[in-house]
Amino acid sequence: MQHRTLGRDLSVSAIGLGCMGMSEFYGPRDDAESLAVLRRAVEQGIDFLDTADIYGPHHNEDLIGRFLAETGAAVKIATKFGIVRKPDEYARTIDNSAGYMRQACESSLRRLGVERIDLYYVHRLDRERPIEETMEALADLRQEGKIGHIGLCEVSAATLRRAHAVHPVTAVQTEYSLWSRDVEAGVLPACRELGIGFVAYSPLGRGFLTGRFQAGSAFEEGDFRAGLPRFAPENAAANGALVEIARGIAAGKGCSAAQVALAWLLAKGYDIVPIPGTKRLKYLDDNVAAVSVSLSEAEQTVLDQALSRLPVAGERYTPEGMKGINM
Known part of the structure; x- marks a missing residue:
């Protein structure tokens, strides 16, 4: 692993593991299989x-805490605060108060069973609270040794x-x-100007870029x-x-579409560190193998040109999910 x-x-592995789907949003959870995925990820x-x-809420941190307690794995943990939800509800409010x-x-x-969180993100920003106030409070937590590094999610360059x-x-x-390249216009250049790393979530388009889903695909409850x-359906057909x-590129390289992405x-x-999420061993193995896939300049050009002429159909989230984005 690079x-x-x-x-x-x-310093982190070139590919991380997004753990959200082990707890919700992607159908029923299976803690035993999720723990097996976590063990296999560390082995790789x-x-x-x-x-x-x-x-x-909270289940995912509890699950990782259980994994750490059982294995003592030497990993970096990134977690987040700022979105407030009630159990079994998607609706959310945002709270960045100290x-x-x-x-x-x-x-x-x-819940994690650790003395320090390696990377602590503000999950979404509160429009009514100055970012300076939030950062000062985070700096206090870092000074106290409760967090090692500060991160921000879905933030504007300004x-x-x-x-x-x-x-x-x-x-x-x-x-x-x-299919989500908005960051290239402002946020990613700002990160590079300031020497800030970039962690790419949903790098496989929530599974769509793997080719597993078509227009009209059925989903689990x-x-x-x-x-x-x-x-x-109409957007999935266009995005296909x-x-x-x-x-096409994957076929020529003998790899998967996910690995190309x-x-x-x-x-x-x-x-840039992508954090593809999965709760399945077969998808984990496929994702990890992507570090060995190298795209030529010609292949990258083919993809970039395709992106410029194939506009993505549909927003990333519903209006509720877009709260606090690009603040």
Whole structure:
């Protein structure tokens, strides 16, 4: 497994593991299989696990805490605060207050069973609260040794610069993939200007870029993709053209479309770390193998040209899910 450095000194595996789906949003959960995936990920060299307090809610941090207690695995843990949800509800509010932050951090430390969170993200930003105030409170937690590094999710370039002026930001986490490239216009250049790492979530388009889903695909009960605009039949049909381009390149290289999508991201810069999520061993193995897939300049050009002429149909989330994005 290769390694990359986020910010000044946070070394992590070149591909991390997004753990959200082990707890909710993608159908029924199976803790036994999820624990097997976590064990296999560490065996294959992944040492960067991504979670959040709202995944479950709380179940995901509890699960990772159980894994750490059982294995003592040497991994970097990234978790998040800021989105507030009630159990069994998708509706959310955003709270970046210092009091809530401290309470959330203490709770995450307890569930994870660790003394320090390696990377602590603001999950979504509160429009009514100055980023400077939030960063000062995060700096206090870091000074106390409760967190090692500070991260921001789905932040605008302007807000990122303001935040970084208060305290160094180690990483920005935002959706980035073949069908989500908004970050290239402002956020990613700002990260590079400031020396901030970039963590790409949903690098496989919530599974769509693997080619597993077609227009009209059925979803398991509890799978939130059934309600996402890009998976609506008419949009899925249009977006399928991009998958076919990736499949064509994959066929010529003897790899999967998912590996092409991940290799494309990895080739965009050594400051980028994708965190594909899975709760299935077969998908984990496929994702890890992407670090060995190299795209030629010609293959990257084919993909980039396809992206420029194939507009993506549909928003990333529903209006509820878009709360706090690009603030």
